[in-house]
Amino acid sequence: MSVEWNPDPAAGMPVFKQIARFYEERILKGDLPPGVRLPAERELAVRLKVNRSTVSAAYEELRAGGFVTSIKGSATRVCELLWEEKPVPVPNWRRYTGSRAFDPAMSIYRRQHEAARIPGMINLTKGELSPDLMPLHLLQELAMEVDYSCPFSYHDDFRGDLGLRTTLADTLQAEQGITVTPEHLLITSGVKHSLHLIAHTLLQPGDAIAVEGPSYLYAMGVFPAAGLRMVRLPVDSGGLIPEALPALVHKHRVRMVFTNPTFQNPTGTSLSSARRQKLLEVCESLRLPVVEDDPYGALSLDPGNPPPPSLKALNGGDRFVICLGTLSKTATPGMRLGWIAAPLPVTGRLAQAKNRMGCSTSHAGERLAHRYLLSAAAQTHLATVRRILALRRACMLQALREHAGGLAQPAAPEAVPGGFYLWLRLKHPVPDRELVEAGIREGVLIYPGSLFGAEPGFLRLTYASVGEAEITEGVRRLGRALAGLAGG
Template identity: 45%
Template sequence: MKPMHVLLDPALKKPIFQQIADHIENQIVSGELAAGSKLPTERFLASSLRVHRTTVTKAYDELRANGFIVSKQGSGNYVRGDLWEMPGSSSWRQYIQSGALRPTLPMMQQLRDFSQDPHYINFADGELAEELLPNTMLSELLRQYPLNRWLGYSNHLGELYLRQTLSKHLQDEYGIKAAPDQILVTSGSQQSLHLITQSLLSYGDCVGIEGPSYFYAQPLFQSAGIRLIRLPSDEEGILPEAVSDLHKRYRLKMLILTPTYHNPTGTVLPLSRRLRLLELSRALNIPIVEDDVYGPIRLDGAPPPPPLNVLSSADNVTLYLGSLSKTAASGIRLGWIVGAVPVIERLADVKQQVDFGASTLLQQIADVFFTSGAWGEHLSRIRSEVTRNRDTMAEALRTYCGDDLEWNLPQGGFHFWCKVKGEVRDSELFEQAIRQQVIYVPGSLYGAEQGHIRLSYSRVNRDEIVEGIRRLGETLRKLAKNS
């Protein structure tokens, strides 16, 4: 009889029998245990899992009650033979378990659900609050500027008029020199990263990223068979010299970095490190993807150093990613990649294969938004409102969480990155906070060590910030006492 490997975790709230039952259910549903096949005897399974036999009996009872297995007198337990007929089942069941992309982690799915519920104070989503979104501004613009441009399939790079506008915009705002044919219009940075994995990297490649780092990107890389190598960093961002050592060991094919207002840590990579990084990139032939979606969200304080793209423009060693998600509205879904012409052409070709190019309707609207001057006006407003939000959160953190959390004041972006001073389990704090109807992103989702949390001050209003941080402080104190 084949042994069954079940990872049992006594620390979980879920009883052991239920963990066994869930594991077997999962195997049945995924087709690993075929319809009609025989299950291990209770005695055999109990001994191989080192649990008491009654625990396995209970697990099998549970599976039987839910219709997954049947007992045959004197012969043992079997997976049901007619799985397609199971209640709530369909022949799709096995398909859902297939595919190159893995399911989103359960904790992320949970966050996704809570973030749609207005009863929760939302420190989780890195996006603008409803009252900061440019609905009225866009409505006004669409009254003034009729939609009179081509609405058919887009040019594969994006419409020329928008690329010309972006070319000027990038030069004026960041000093980036990009001709229109060096720009690809995408549906946001998430897609930009996806296109890069699908077009420029191969199964087995190693890619250096900051650790902790933007969590939604991780499944994309994993499903493309790409190994993520964590670059060591301190409170100013990554340590360039580490790249050299790691390259010797892993043969890094690419670095994917957020040098400015890093998500989630908020760090800004100093100029000297940027320059050293570019030196290494050239010497070792490792291109850099520079994710700059938070770049425009400079709050008060000194401007950050120039983007890597500007510091290295003649070399074309970077791919620069920008987006309207953080500055205008995350739901517009419009971003861009700047790079060398042949790379942009390759990415554009793949973009066309996966979704047939960007929406020309959106591109018209985005173009009007930039050329009308609305963008600048909107951005000024966002910056000052988000700065006030940040200050409100800093004040509330000092008042309610000063004994339990440590943090740095972010100079840009949407997030505080906090470290819990005492010993608190991430999952416990998260659950307790949810009971208080407060959500945030646990640091573990970014690959951070236990005891980190990301608090966004962009999605909430200032009353919610104060109330949410008060509840969080209460939760932290309660957990500290119990531990």
């Protein structure tokens, strides 16, 4: 890689900062994509006619900014993942200003977005129900029952509509065994809003948080935008490993744990009852709060094998678990309706933050959600969603057996079926960008593992947003793409 540039000693900026700025701009423009090797320090020093210590300082600046990573005895490369692997030896000022300009996965997202417009492209990435599974007619009917006699003014209680919170508390108790009062509940516009409130209110820039790896939380961008450091919590085929947490807390001073323990996105795994209880015991001993994201808990696809109880419902969970929920996965994401169930002091503080940030939820939307939760038809709809998702999941597994030829198989075949996704392990791992491009050439969109913080060799498919005919054809196209990459 040639360098057609030289720093200017008279520019009024330290030379090492000029070098760092030069590479930073090339990385942000995409001229140096994730994974590309930068010149060795000695080599670059000779090219630029500077001391090696100057190049070392420039590379340290890039590492602190999250642009490059270096392994002792190996090369310096453009970052491919956002996980915090070791304590940062110098202040990362990008974290403290609450921004992260560089996202290694952004080029893949951008490419997928462009390709989605191609006629005939089958999209196996969308994490939402297909329109035929959304209760649109029911919502239209219920909208006629919404009470408009009360004015749509600013809430006296920033937690949200009292009627909705009362019904929601009853629903959580009846369906999940979670005991809360309306005062423990805060209505939000969805999980991302909930995470934003927690990240900007309960944590500080520079704080470390433990997140399952892989995890969809990695992909959302909420935590880096809040200046938080994501530390990878190891997982196996049974989900996160609670025993790994104390060492991470000691090494990185972790302040909070984020987990999606039921039908986890993207792996589809659910923590066993034993691991859930162990996680609570470990976190209690460390005085470490847990944020439990549970968007898929109601979507068990095997009636005879339901998932274990929510962390919030277990012994001790009421004291230090913050539970997040939403109607986006069981109804429609357009409702923009979610909630936080937390200890009273936490809910009160988050409610004040919600008001200060101006992120009020829709009063009409809250009242519609209230009618929806009270409706017996909503439960009938949910049963239909479960039944059809189970059929689509079986269809996708069958298509993989027929068309992928062993090139992609479920990474956790013993996982209890539920949620929206299949997490696949490739027989022949390839760089994720090659995988994405091969799929696009064949007319199918998939999400590679790196978008969720996984190493190459994994991908996620959804069966929620497409019908069985598209599932079969999409997997057939994926099989062709994988065969081509494997040289078949």
